[in-house]
Amino acid sequence: MLQEFISALRASGVRISVAETIEAFRAVSLVGYAKRATLKDALSATLPKSLQEKEIFEECFDRYFALDRFSGDHGEPSSTAPEPDGSESPLSRMVLEGDRDGLAVAMRRAAREVDLSGIRFFTQKSLYIQRILQRMGAERMDGDIENLTARGDGSSRGKAAFLRQAREILYENVRDFVEQQFPLFSKAVTKEIMERYLRGVRLSNLEQRDYERMKVIIKKMVKRLNDLHSRRKKAAKTGCPDLKKTLRENVAYQGLLFDLHWKARKMDRPDILALCDVSRSVETVARFMLLFLYSLSESIARIRSFIFCSNLVEVTHVFEEYGLDEALERLQKGVDLGIRLGRTDYGQAFRDFKAGWLDFVTPKTTILILGDARNNRGNPETGILRLLRERSRRIIWLNPEPPTFWGIGDSEMKRYAPYCYLARECSTILHMQRVVDFLLKTKQ
Amino acid sequence: MEKKYLTKFETAEGIRDGFKKTGYVCSRQVATTLYLAYHLDKPILVEGPAGVGKTELAKSASLYLEAPLIRLQCYEGLDESKALYEWKYGKQLLYTQILKDKLNEILDGAGDLESSMEKLHAHDDIFFSPRFLEPRPLLRALQQKEGAVLLVDEVDKSDQEFEAFLLEILSDFQVSVPEIGTIRAQEKPFVFLTSNNTREMSEALKRRCLHLYIPFPDVRQEKEIIRVRVPGLADRLRHQIVSFVHELRRLDLKKAPSISETIDWARVLLLLHASSLSASLIRDTLNVLLKFEEDMEVAGDNLHDMVRRAVVKT
Numbered sequence: 001m002l003q004e005f006i007s008a009l010r011a012s013g014v015r016i017s018v019a020e021t022i023e024a025f026r027a028v029s030l031v032g033y034a035k036r037a038t039l040k041d042a043l044s045a046t047l048p049k050s051l052q053e054k055e056i057f058e059e060c061f062d063r064y065f066a067l068d069r070f071s072g073d074h075g076e077p078s079s080t081a082p083e084p085d086g087s088e089s090p091l092s093r094m095v096l097e098g099d100r101d102g103l104a105v106a107m108r109r110a111a112r113e114v115d116l117s118g119i120r121f122f123t124q125k126s127l128y129i130q131r132i133l134q135r136m137g138a139e140r141m142d143g144d145i146e147n148l149t150a151r152g153d154g155s156s157r158g159k160a161a162f163l164r165q166a167r168e169i170l171y172e173n174v175r176d177f178v179e180q181q182f183p184l185f186s187k188a189v190t191k192e193i194m195e196r197y198l199r200g201v202r203l204s205n206l207e208q209r210d211y212e213r214m215k216v217i218i219k220k221m222v223k224r225l226n227d228l229h230s231r232r233k234k235a236a237k238t239g240c241p242d243l244k245k246t247l248r249e250n251v252a253y254q255g256l257l258f259d260l261h262w263k264a265r266k267m268d269r270p271d272i273l274a275l276c277d278v279s280r281s282v283e284t285v286a287r288f289m290l291l292f293l294y295s296l297s298e299s300i301a302r303i304r305s306f307i308f309c310s311n312l313v314e315v316t317h318v319f320e321e322y323g324l325d326e327a328l329e330r331l332q333k334g335v336d337l338g339i340r341l342g343r344t345d346y347g348q349a350f351r352d353f354k355a356g357w358l359d360f361v362t363p364k365t366t367i368l369i370l371g372d373a374r375n376n377r378g379n380p381e382t383g384i385l386r387l388l389r390e391r392s393r394r395i396i397w398l399n400p401e402p403p404t405f406w407g408i409g410d411s412e413m414k415r416y417a418p419y420c421y422l423a424r425e426c427s428t429i430l431h432m433q434r435v436v437d438f439l440l441k442t443k444q
Numbered sequence: 445m446e447k448k449y450l451t452k453f454e455t456a457e458g459i460r461d462g463f464k465k466t467g468y469v470c471s472r473q474v475a476t477t478l479y480l481a482y483h484l485d486k487p488i489l490v491e492g493p494a495g496v497g498k499t500e501l502a503k504s505a506s507l508y509l510e511a512p513l514i515r516l517q518c519y520e521g522l523d524e525s526k527a528l529y530e531w532k533y534g535k536q537l538l539y540t541q542i543l544k545d546k547l548n549e550i551l552d553g554a555g556d557l558e559s560s561m562e563k564l565h566a567h568d569d570i571f572f573s574p575r576f577l578e579p580r581p582l583l584r585a586l587q588q589k590e591g592a593v594l595l596v597d598e599v600d601k602s603d604q605e606f607e608a609f610l611l612e613i614l615s616d617f618q619v620s621v622p623e624i625g626t627i628r629a630q631e632k633p634f635v636f637l638t639s640n641n642t643r644e645m646s647e648a649l650k651r652r653c654l655h656l657y658i659p660f661p662d663v664r665q666e667k668e669i670i671r672v673r674v675p676g677l678a679d680r681l682r683h684q685i686v687s688f689v690h691e692l693r694r695l696d697l698k699k700a701p702s703i704s705e706t707i708d709w710a711r712v713l714l715l716l717h718a719s720s721l722s723a724s725l726i727r728d729t730l731n732v733l734l735k736f737e738e739d740m741e742v743a744g745d746n747l748h749d750m751v752r753r754a755v756v757k758t
Contacts, residue, residue, distance in 0.1 A: 017651050027480050031456075038456065041476035049650040051491065051641075054657055258533055 001108075002028060004117050005064050006047070008184040012060055014053045020046060036065065063184055089140035095166040096159075103170075107177060110135035116178070119185050125178055132174050141167060215291060215324070217429055221436065222295040271364050272296070272303040273392075275353070277371030278332060279309045279344035285400040285427065289370040290328050292432065294319055304360070307331055308349035308371075310340040314357070344374060346412065347381035354384050358391070365392045370426070372401050373413040380412040385419045394421035398435060401425065448591055448631060449509055453482040459508075468497070468504035469669045477656045478505070487614050487635035489599075489650065492658035494640060495702020501658075502595035502636040509634065512588060515595045516581040518602035524609065528619060530578045536571050572623040582613055583627065591631035599649075600639040607649055614652045661703065663690055669703060674710040684721045685710050687754035692733065695742055701733040708732050723751050 002025060010016055027042040040061055048057040094102045114131040141163065148160035245261040253259070274293055278286045290307075297303045297319040304316045315337065318327050334341055361367070367388060389395050397420045399406065399413055407414035417423040424435055452462060460475040470478075481488045490498045506513035516527055540547075550567070551560045579587060585594040599607065613619055617629035637653060639645060661669065666686045670677065677685075685706065693700045701709075709732045718725055726747060734740050743750075 015647070017647075019651055023484065023486070023654075026484055030480065030483050031476065037472060038476055041473045042480055044473065045477040045480055045488075045654040045656060049489075049653075049655045050644075051657055054655075252534060253537055 001112075004112065005043075005060070007117055008064055009047060009057065009060050011185050012056050014048055014056050014060075016047055039065075060184060063180060088144050089137055091137040091141045092144045092163055095141070095163065095170070103173075106136050107132065107174060111177070111181070116181055117185050119178075119182055122182065125175075125182060129171070129174050129178050132178070133171065136170075136174075138167070138170065141170075214288065214429070218288075218291055218295050218432075221429070221433055222292070222298070271362070272366050272368055273306070273357070273360065274303060274368040275306045275308060275312070275349070275370070277309070277344065277369075278307045278334075278339075279341070279374075281344060281374050282372050282400055287328060287332065289398075289400075290331055291324075293370075294324055294327060304357075306353065306357075307337075307339060308344075308346075308352070309334075310342040310345050310348060311338075312349040312352035312356075313337050313339045343376045343378075345378050346371070346373065346375045347379040350381045350384040350388075354387070358387075361388060361391045363391070363393055367392050367395045369395065369397045369420075371397075372399055372411065373397075373406070373416055374410050375412045377410050380415055382412075382415050382419065385416055389419045389421075395419060396421060396435070397423040398426035398432075399423065400427045402427070449482070452509065453479060455479070462508050463504050464672065466504045466507040467672055468500060469665060469672055470501070471658075471661070471665060474501070474656065474658065477654055481654050482634070484654070485617075485632055487637055487653045488656050489637045489639060489645070489653035490656045490658060491639050491641055493660065493700070493702065495704045496658045496660060497703055498636075498638040498658060499595065499597060500704075502593055502638075505634060505636070506593040509591070509593060511591050511593050511634070513593045513595060514581050514585045514588075514633070515597060517597045518599050518606070520601060520603060522602050522606055526580055527582050527606070527609075528580050529583045529621060530580065531572070532576045532578050536576055539571065569623060574624060577621070577624070583619060585633045585635075586613075586617065586619065586627060586629040588633065589630045592633045594633040594635045596635070596637045598640060599637045600642045600645060604646070607646055611648055611652065614649070660693060660700070663687065666690075666703065666706065670707065670710050673707050674714060677710055677714055678719065681713065681718065681720060682710070684754050685713065688721060688726070688750060689733065691750040691754055692743060695746065697734070697739045697742060698736045699734075699739065705733050721751060721755055723747055726751060 003021075006016055006021055006024065024043055024046040027046045028039065031038045031042045033039055043061065044054065044057055048054045088096065091106070094106070110132045113135050114128065116128055116132070119125070119128055145160050145163050145167070148156040148163070240263055242261045242263040246257060246259070247255075249259055249261060250257050274296070276286065276289050276293055278290070282289075293305050297305055297316070304314060305319055306312055306314050315331055318330055318337070321327075322330060329335075330337070385395070397413075397416060401411070401413070402425050405411060406417070413423070422435070422438070424431065426432055426435060453459060456472070456475040456479045459478050460470055460472070463470050463475070463478075477488060480486070490501060492498055502515075503513060550563055577583075581594070585592045596610070599610070614635065617632050618626050620626045637649075660666075663686055666689070667682055670682050670686060674682075689701055689706045689709070709729065712729050712732050713725075716725075716729070727744070730740055730743060734743060
């Protein structure tokens with residue numbers, strides 16, 4: 001029973017190790033199953049290990065250990081039900097005796113025996129309902145009904161009618177039970193399949209309805225990036241010996257250098273300037289690029305974001321002030337930003353950047369440009385990009401178009417690419433992830 | 445192993461009552477977790493917003509068990525020598541100086557280098573014996589014969605390496621000192637780790653601990669806490685205080701007032717001999733509850749409504 005609950009938890013995305021499972025069993029053997037609240041507390045202490053997991057746990061616990069009562073719409077069954085005479089099947093007898101708890105237990109047992117935890121898709125629901133009914137002995141109950149009808153006397157017919165009605169109720173109960181348990185076991189699988197699918201789909205083909213899921217994926221990715229980034233390497237922290245301090249501290253040991261002290265090296269925190277194209281040619285992708293930027297700016301302190309179309313404006317404050325949805329809405333519509341959403345002009349964008357923010361570009365800065373480099377045949381201003389490259393640590397260009405389209409038509413990508421440390425196609429989440437991985441690898 | 449304190453950990457209800465006597469009001473969840481932690485010999489990882497009494501829980505546990513509280517405050521750069529043990533360099537050096545003559549005596553008569561080495565070896569590692577060991581909190585907790593409550597505070601502030609290093613202690617209650625050997629706990633300490641979630645703890649650490657999340661308490665529980673911690677406060681005022689603080693927490697604040705701040709505020713009001721909340725009184729004492737200028741402004745804007753709601757409820 002507990003094992004099944006744990007697998008349901010796992011399916012919902014709580015990571016539970018074998019050691020924790022054993023722990024949970026020991027905890028339950030200490031507190032027992034008698035009190036629901038205590039059981040919940042005990043499991044909550046041993047299984048979920050973070051606030052998010054606790055929330056999932058609450059939901060799963062309530063669903064799994066729902067107080068399942070057999071419901072019947074015929075009021076008090078025992079008062080109107082005919083007496084069993086011993087010739088019926090166990091299931092029919094339970095129904096006649098009105099043993100609701102017994103029925104609930106039988107249903108649970110049947111569900112375990114047919115392995116309800118294996119249910120994955122909603123199309124399997126009716127299959128499992130039938131299997132559970134069968135395992136509970138519904139067929140023999142049907143047999144009873146037939147026998148009773150065949151006998152034909154008054155009391156038998158009444159009994160048959162009663163059983164037939166009870167059979168309906170039984171079916172409804174099993175159906176409700178399966179409906180209730182289904183999300184426990186199926187959620188993770190469907191989620192997994194959807195995520196895998198979404199990762200591979202081109203950003204421009206994504207629908208609005210996938211947007212929510214996308215948010216989650218991107219958040220996850222940024223979190224991973226941040227986790228890796230914030231992991232501190234001890235080696236990186238110690239630099240050369242601090243002679244002054246060492247001498248001072250070792251005076252106590254007659255000047256013998258017992259205790260070495262090291263100069264601490266400052267942590268290299270990322271310093272990012274991100275420029276994002278929001279023109280019509282990249283409209284469908286821009287939303288996701290901005291989403292990516294937003295998530296980045298949430299987790300990286302020193303990031304400044306800009307958007308450009310016909311000109312370039314800084315939008316760092318928008319990310320800071322507003323929630324995700326509102327920020328994106330504002331950026332795409334250009335509310336109060338002074339951005340002109342006319343023809344895309346990379347040249348003008350670079351000129352604006354040079355005029356306003358060149359001083360912020362230091363040898364530590366990484367410049368991240370998200371755009372398709374379609375400049376409407378204007379001046380590409382490659383000179384400024386070269387200047388930026390010289391002053392910054394590196395330039396990374398993520399282009400939603402595949403490399404075969406680079407340089408075709410009004411695309412200036414071929415001219416920009418030589419100045420970039422990294423120029424990559426970035427049209428799916430998978431691409432984005434690869435870029436992130438690449439960056440992390442080259443960092444070390 | 446013969447278990448100490450068994451009588452104190454017989455039931456979760458008993459624990460709850462016992463803790464209340466020490467001035468800590470714990471919820472059912474907390475009591476059950478303590479109960480399990482004792483019977484399963486597991487450390488407890490306590491998480492929750494700042495000021496909900498995570499550290500207080502460990503202190504109360506030490507009071508309840510009448511065992512010493514050994515506290516290890518974590519910070520960036522904390523390492524073994526500060527957390528576990530250190531050799532007393534100075535003392536070692538001093539002793540070699542003092543014992544110089546003695547050493548000469550011992551080495552007297554030894555003809556060559558080899559035989560003097562032999563003689564020295566006979567005396568073994570006298571300078572690396574427990575006498576020269578300076579125990580730091582973790583080792584000290586293991587050495588307590590009567591058991592102890594070990595509080596590893598704000599473990600999320602420590603480095604990843606230190607976290608990994610904690611694992612040995614947490615799972616087996618033993619540490620290895622290369623020069624001496626493995627030191628086992630005489631009596632397993634009761635371990636609390638607290639975290640403010642500035643970074644995610646590693647899976648390995650979480651797996652070895654029971655996890656306890658302490659949220660802000662509900663009105664009823666917080667009233668109980670105030671009753672225990674600030675005796676002498678009138679029922680009506682207590683109710684108003686707690687209702688008002690709950691109203692405050694609902695606002696969009698940079699830092700919501702924690703339990704400790706509610707307690708402070710209750711004490712302040714007690715000192716001022718207040719009998720009932722009023723807008724002007726709150727405005728004068730709001731700085732006890734809120735620590736940011738912006739928060740004060742936000743609260744100031746809604747003050748009248750909140751006071752009315754808090755007072756009307758009584």
